Amino acid sequence: MAKQGSVNDIIKICVGGQDFKTTRGTLMSDQNSMLAKMFESDLLGRVAAARDPDTGAYFIDRSPKYFESILNFLRTGEIECPCCLDKKFLLQEAEYYGIEGMADKIRKEIESKEALDAHMQKHCEEQNCIQQCCQNYLSQIADFSKRQVESASQPFILNSNLPNHPGEHFHHYQPQQQHGHFHGHLCHGNHHHHHHGN
Numbered sequence: 001m002a003k004q005g006s007v008n009d010i011i012k013i014c015v016g017g018q019d020f021k022t023t024r025g026t027l028m029s030d031q032n033s034m035l036a037k038m039f040e041s042d043l044l045g046r047v048a049a050a051r052d053p054d055t056g057a058y059f060i061d062r063s064p065k066y067f068e069s070i071l072n073f074l075r076t077g078e079i080e081c082p083c084c085l086d087k088k089f090l091l092q093e094a095e096y097y098g099i100e101g102m103a104d105k106i107r108k109e110i111e112s113k114e115a116l117d118a119h120m121q122k123h124c125e126e127q128n129c130i131q132q133c134c135q136n137y138l139s140q141i142a143d144f145s146k147r148q149v150e151s152a153s154q155p156f157i158l159n160s161n162l163p164n165h166p167g168e169h170f171h172h173y174q175p176q177q178q179h180g181h182f183h184g185h186l187c188h189g190n191h192h193h194h195h196h197g198n
Contacts, residue, residue, distance in 0.1 A: 014057040018064035034098035
């Protein structure tokens with residue numbers, strides 16, 4: 001039988017109604033933690049943790065959801081946090097149990113993730129701005145091209161209304177309107193031979 005206070009003692013802990021088993025050595029691995037202080041044995045083998053008289057398990061009134069991650073850190077020194085768990089809540093548990101090494105690592109991971117999220121958000125905003133600017137620019141080009149096409153086709157589209165058109169393309173034809181040669185010369189598109197009309 002192991003002596004009282006041995007690191008190899010198997011400790012049964014009930015956390016918020018769920019049972020966990022570990023060794024005294026695991027619970028004592030962080031000497032400054034609350035867990036270590038809970039399971040320190042005095043000279044008479046007594047511990048500070050409350051014990052359930054019905055099951056003999058030591059009882060901790062906390063959520064069991066994150067306790068496995070707490071134990072795994074004490075065993076390995078690494079943070080194991082499934083994606084279904086919130087690291088901010090895990091940080092609260094690490095702080096409650098007084099495991100400062102774990103709490104410090106989680107804080108750094110949270111800060112790193114928040115910095116990355118902020119960087120990605122800024123990047124997306126910049127990309128959206130660039131995309132919007134490009135769309136506006138392309139829209140302006142398309143609008144300008146449309147106006148150029150319409151302008152280029154005006155002499156043909158507006159052929160019958162040209163006497164009333166104030167455009168600069170046609171002002172030098174005005175003297176010919178009196179002689180009825182305007183439309184014929186314009187349809188031929190020849191600006192230099194209007195004096196050879198009918």
